[in-house]
Amino acid sequence: MAKLILLTGLVLLLNAQIGSAYVLSCYFTNWGQYRPGLGKYKPDNIDPCLCTHLIYAFAGMTNNEIATIEWNDVTLYQSFNGLKKQNGELKTLLAIGGWNFGTAPFTAMVATPETRQTFINSVIKFLRQYDFDGLDFDWEYPGSRGSTPQDKGLFTVLVKEMLEAFEQEAKQVNRPRLMVTAAVAAGLSNIESGYQIPELGQYLDYFHVMTYDFHGSWEGYTGENSPLFRGPADTGSNIYFNIDYAMNYWKTNGAPAEKLIVGFPTYGHTFILSNPSNTAIGAPTSGAGPAGPYTRQAGFWAYYEICTFLNNGATQVWDAPQDVPYAYKGNEWLGYDNIKSFNIKADWVKKNNFAGAMVWSLDLDDFTGTFCNQGKYPLITTLKNALGLQSASCTPSSNPSSGSGGSPSSGSGGSPSSGSGGSPSSGSGGSPSSGSGGSPSSGSGGSPSSGSGGSPSSGSGGSGFCVNKAGGLYPDPTDHNKFYHCVNGRTFVQNCQSGLVFDTSCSCCNWA
Structure with a gap:
């Protein structure tokens, strides 16, 4: 009987450990440093106790080797990975690619065994040199946007070879193996053309599914950024543009649930209503809403900018079928997430036995606690608590508060991206966008979303410039x-x- 009680206790303990072992991956963007005033964001703004994994976005590629993008990346790497001194359990990854990076460098790199080996060798050296724990592929997307159909299979080959090299290197240096993860599409057509799901399920540590940018001002009608479920207005291919469909598609097609991480956006998409009296989901729009004062990009607001809109008298509506809110004021319409929708989604993640949550991005939550009166990082803290994540060995930084001033550092002659073409401002084209890695629209595939140069003008310009041109x-x-x-x-x-x-x-x- 004593043995049975002991065994039961061990099972309960084991279940408790498994039950709370969710992943919370949070992206840091190396262009947040260029936002003005309270929007400015650098590694010393990060709370090291908030997330289980931090992902630095983005690195680039030169001659098939991984490379820095911003002029001060190496300095930022040091601060970023230094956070592990305060949280011994924290893991850090470096993301390569993003929406603005395009597909051409990836296509060239995966083309031959030699170019893949050049890349893999450079990655191992780079990650170890700068103290990262792994690599996150943000190829948007294999088999789409100018990437060849063969890239779907070659991406699998690359990930397999990367994992094998990581395993071999770990034995040689007697250190934990470097992780290999990927930010992947949530839009059906991009998934089908880009990924051999069962094979990737064997080799990737985690899939960061970009379940946001399902709708935006590029479509010409209002829609939610990251709905949990299909809504009554969804017809045609729009029935696929929700978290529930996307995550279950990945799972039923061979990705293990324990490796699937659900994307959570700390931003919303804005629209200009064609008729301010029609505020429903699916109402016609004439373009993107005005740029926020900090993110400075039409059609896109950080959560802290959203709070200002809500506090200034916007009408808030709960979209019950899709379990997310929207809001409107005058001719401006906003689809977004809040604490309530994050709680509901987090419960859904747990109920469906997924690995956890991924956040795009740290710098878009109300990280100073100034705007929303909900404390610092209200959305990400909601996720942390809902997933039951508490780190015993973590000391929070004394003050993850905002820096001031947003101009690029004059230390490099004033150029924010000398030699890199990085983004000199938050969303002015250089930034790889809202989607985890600037996903244009994980859903519709039609949006160059928040950062790849600002949002598109409404509709498809009449010039016909892009006819017969590659994306x-x-x-x-x-x-x-x-x-x-x-x-x-x-x-x-x-x-x-x-x-x-x-x-x-x-x-x-x-x-x-």
Whole structure:
């Protein structure tokens, strides 16, 4: 009997440990440092006790080798990975790619065994040199946006070879194996054309599914950014644009639930209503809502900017079928997430036995606690508590508060991205966007979402510029402040932020 009680106790203990062992992966963006005032975000703003895994976005690639993008990445790496001194359980990963990075460098790199080996060797050296615990692939997307159909299979080969090399290296240096994860699409067509799911399920440690950007101002009608379920207005392919469908598609097609991580956005998408008296989901819109004062990008607000909108008298509506809120005021309409929707989604993650939650991104939550009156990091803290994550060995930093001033550091001659074409401002084209890695729209595949240069003008510009052109960003030959975003042959005309010009060397907006 005593043995039975002891055994039962061990089972309960084991279950308790398993039950609370969720992953909370949080992305840090290396362009948050360029936001003005209270929006400025650097590694010393991060609370090291908040997330189980921190992911640094983004690294790039030069000659098939991993490379820094921002002028001060190496300095930021040091601060970022230094957070592990305060939390002994914290893991850090480096993400490579993102929406603005495009597909061409990945396609070139995976093409031959030699180029893949060059890349893998460079990654191991780079991660160990700068004290990262793993690599997060943000290839958006294999088999789409100019990537060849063969890349679907070659991505699997790359991940398999990467894992094997990581395992071998770990034995040689007698250190824990480096992790290999990927930020992957949530839109059905991008999943089908991009991933051999069962095979990747054997090799990846985690799939960070980008379950957001399902709807936005590029569509011409209102819609939720990250709905949990299908809504009554969803018809046609829109029935696939929700978390429930996307996550279950990955699971039923061969990705283990214990490796699937659900994406949570700390931002919303905004619209201009064509008729301010029609505020329903699916109501016609004429374009993107105005840029926020800190993120400075049309159609996109950080949660702390959303709180200002709500506090200034916007009407808030709970979208019960989709378990997310929306809000409107005058002709402005907003689809977003709040504490209530994060709690509901976190319960859904647990009920469905997924591995945990991924947040895009740290710098878009109310990290100073200034705007929402809900404490610091209200959304991410909600997730941490809902998933039962408490770290016994963690000492929070004394003050993860905001820095001031948003101009690029003059330490490098004032250029925010000398030699890198990184983003000189939050969303002015250089930033890889809201989606985890700038996913254009994990759902619709039509949106160049929040950061790949600002949001597209409503509808597909009438110029026909993109007919028969590969997807991607192209300069406007007559106006250096403008560029074209080509998506499936459709033309979106976009503007760089005032004072910036489109730079073809990085396909981003940069200082002239």
